[in-house]
Amino acid sequence: MQEERLIFQMAENGIIKHKISSMCVAPLSHSKAEAQEQTYLIFTKYCDEWAMFKALDNGMVQHVKSKMCIHYQSDEPVPPNDVPLLLYSGCQSKDKHRFQWFYEIPGESVIVLIMIYK
Numbered sequence: 001m002q003e004e005r006l007i008f009q010m011a012e013n014g015i016i017k018h019k020i021s022s023m024c025v026a027p028l029s030h031s032k033a034e035a036q037e038q039t040y041l042i043f044t045k046y047c048d049e050w051a052m053f054k055a056l057d058n059g060m061v062q063h064v065k066s067k068m069c070i071h072y073q074s075d076e077p078v079p080p081n082d083v084p085l086l087l088y089s090g091c092q093s094k095d096k097h098r099f100q101w102f103y104e105i106p107g108e109s110v111i112v113l114i115m116i117y118k
Contacts, residue, residue, distance in 0.1 A: 004019055004020055005019075005020055007019040007020075008025065010053065010055065010061075013052065014052035014053045014054055014064055015047050015051050015052060015053075016051070016053050016061075017047070018043060021043065023043035023044060023045060024043070024044050024045070024046065024047040024051040025041050025042070025043065025044075025051060025053075025085075026041065026042060026044045026046065026050050026051035027039045027040070027041060027042075027050070027063060027066065027087055028040045028041070028042045029050075034066065035063060035065065035066040035068060035087050036087075037068070037087070037088060037089055038073075038086050038087070038088065039066075039068075039086060039087045040084050040085070040086055041070065041084070041085040041086065041087065049064070049065065050065060052064040052065070053070075056069070056091060058091075058092070060091045060092075062091055063087055066087060067089075067091075068087035068088055068089050068091070069087065069088060069089075069090065069091040070085050070086075070087065071085070071086055071087075071088045071090070072084070072085050072086070073085070073086050
């Protein structure tokens with residue numbers, strides 16, 4: 001089992017929440033009008049349509065509004081600790097950017113996702 005501080009839950013509506021803090025993951029954007037390439041992902045208390053994501057069949061996670069996917073800011077196959085997550089337009093499956101649907105929580109409409117490194 002992974003450390004709980006590393007676990008995020010994606011609800012059926014696509015909102016991703018940090019399990020321990022219940023903060024949502026969303027792109028950092030001042031206007032919410034449009035996320036740009038390399039927009040940082042942040043924790044926020046605002047869990048609205050701007051914080052909606054979609055799990056793709058290839059293991060990538062796509063931001064619904066911008067259609068960009070989550071990548072980490074590192075060229076390392078296994079990134080060092082505290083590497084930021086960003087949005088990039090590329091949503092092709094790359095092992096280092098895939099998420100694993102780790103397990104379902106019985107009785108809850110969430111799926112836990114953990115970034116996997118190969």
